Amino acid sequence: MARDYYGLLGVDKGVSDTELKRAYRKLARQYHPDVNPDEAAQAKFKEISAAYEVLSDPEKRRIVDLGGDPLENGGGNGFGGGFGGFGGLGDVFEAFFGGGAASRGPVGRVRPGSDSLLRMRLDLTECATGVTKRVTVDTAVLCDRCQGRGTNGDSQPMRCDTCHGRGEVQTVQRSLLGQVMTSRPCPTCRGVGEVIPDPCHQCGGDGRVRARREISVKIPAGVGDGMRVRLAAQGEVGPGGGPAGDLYVEVHEQAHDIFARDGDDLHCHISVPMVDAALGTTVTVDAILDGATDITIPAGTQPGATIVLRGHGMPQLRTGARGDLHAHVQVVVPERLDNHDTELLRQFKAHRDRETAEVRSAHAPQSGGLFSRLRETFTGR
Ligand SMILES: [Zn+2]
Ligand SMILES: [Zn+2]
Numbered sequence: 045m046a047r048d049y050y051g052l053l054g055v056d057k058g059v060s061d062t063e064l065k066r067a068y069r070k071l072a073r074q075y076h077p078d079v080n081p082d083e084a085a086q087a088k089f090k091e092i093s094a095a096y097e098v099l100s101d102p103e104k105r106r107i108v109d110l111g112g113d114p115l116e117n118g119g120g121n122g123f124g125g126g127f128g129g130f131g132g133l134g135d136v137f138e139a140f141f142g143g144g145a146a147s148r149g150p151v152g153r154v155r156p157g158s159d160s161l162l163r164m165r166l167d168l169t170e171c172a173t174g175v176t177k178r179v180t181v182d183t184a185v186l187c188d189r190c191q192g193r194g195t196n197g198d199s200q201p202m203r204c205d206t207c208h209g210r211g212e213v214q215t216v217q218r219s220l221l222g223q224v225m226t227s228r229p230c231p232t233c234r235g236v237g238e239v240i241p242d243p244c245h246q247c248g249g250d251g252r253v254r255a256r257r258e259i260s261v262k263i264p265a266g267v268g269d270g271m272r273v274r275l276a277a278q279g280e281v282g283p284g285g286g287p288a289g290d291l292y293v294e295v296h297e298q299a300h301d302i303f304a305r306d307g308d309d310l311h312c313h314i315s316v317p318m319v320d321a322a323l324g325t326t327v328t329v330d331a332i333l334d335g336a337t338d339i340t341i342p343a344g345t346q347p348g349a350t351i352v353l354r355g356h357g358m359p360q361l362r363t364g365a366r367g368d369l370h371a372h373v374q375v376v377v378p379e380r381l382d383n384h385d386t387e388l389l390r391q392f393k394a395h396r397d398r399e400t401a402e403v404r405s406a407h408a409p410q411s412g413g414l415f416s417r418l419r420e421t422f423t424g425r
C-alpha cells in the first residue's frame with residue numbers, strides 16, 4: 045500500500061506548492077522535537093517531514109499521483125530512518141526560509157525521466173478477453189542530434205561562473221532564529237554546476253525532444269476500471285537524455301448494455317412472464333466470453349429470485365478463474381387481459397380457491413416479505 049502523503053499533511057491532492065509549504069510549516073511548528081520532545085510527536089514529525097519531502101519534489105509527487113510510493117524499495121529516506129535521516133533541520137529551514145541550510149552540491153545534468161499516464165477505454169468484452177491496441181503517446185525522447193549530450197557538435201559544457209560549479213548560491217538572512225545561511229539552486233545553471241555555451245540546435249541543450257510515437261499495448265484478460273498496466277521505460281526520457289520513466293496505461297471500462305460488473309461477478313435482469321415463472325422456462329442470454337447461454341428458470345420461481353451461473357462471470361486477472369453470472373428475476377404480471385384470458389384465470393382461481401390475498405407481518409421470517417428478503421441478502425441465507 046502506498047502511504048497517504050497528502051493525508052499526513054492534511055491537504056488535498058491538487059494542493060499548490062505554497063499551500064503545501066504552509067501546511068507543513070504549521071505541523072512542523074507543532075511537532076518539531078525542539079518544541080515537542082514527546083516520542084509520539086517525534087515520530088509524527090518524521091512522518092510529516094518525509095511526506096513534505098516527497099510532495100515538494102515534483103518527480104516524487106508524480107509517482108505518488110500515479111499511485112506509487114517513491115520511498116518504497118529504498119528509493120529514499122523512509123519513515124524508519126533515525127531522526128535527521130531525511131535531512132533533519134535542513135528541511136525545516138527550507139520550509140521556513142525558502143532555501144536549504146544543508147549543502148547539497150550540484151545536481152546531475154542527466155536525470156531519470158518521469159513516468160507518464162495514458163487512459164484507454166475498453167468495453168466489458170475487451171476487459172474479459174484482453175486486447176492488444178496501438179496507442180499514440182506524446183513523450184520526451186532522446187535527441188538524436190546530440191544523443192542527449194545537449195551540446196552542439198564537439199563543443200563542451202563549461203563550469204558555471206555564477207556558482208563556480210557548486211550548483212547552489214548562498215545568502216544570509218536575518219530571522220527570528222538569528223542569522224541563517226540559506227542556499228538555493230543556482231539560477232544560471234539551475235543547480236547543475238555547468239552550462240552549455242553552444243547548445244544543440246535541435247533540443248536547446250536539454251538532450252531530449254518531444255515526439256509522438258505509436259506503440260502496441262497488451263492489456264491482459266481480467267482487467268477492470270482504474271487498473272494500470274505498466275510499460276517499463278516507455279515514459280519520458282529524462283533531462284540530459286536520462287533513462288526513460290515508465291508509461292502507465294489506465295483502463296477506463298465502459299458500461300455494458302446488459303451486464304453490470306461487480307469484481308469478477310456479472311449481474312443482469314431477466315423479466316419472466318407470470319405464467320412462465322409458475323411453469324418454468326428457459327431464457328437464452330448472450331454471455332460475455334460464452335456466447336449464447338441458457339438460463340433455466342425453474343417452475344415456481346418467485347419475483348426477486350436470483351439464478352447463479354457459476355463460472356460464467358469475468359476471468360480473474362491473475363488466475364483466470366471465472367466469477368459468476370447472477371440473473372435477477374423480475375416476474376411480469378400481465379397488465380391487460382382479454383375475455384378469454386380472464387376466463388382462463390378465473391378457472392385457475394376456482395381450482396385454487398383457498399389462496400387469497402392476506403396481510404402479513406413485515407417481520408415474519410418465512411413470509412418472503414420485504415425485510416426477510418433483505419435479511420437473506422445480507423446474511424447470504
Ligand atoms: Zn540535442
Ligand atoms: Zn551555476
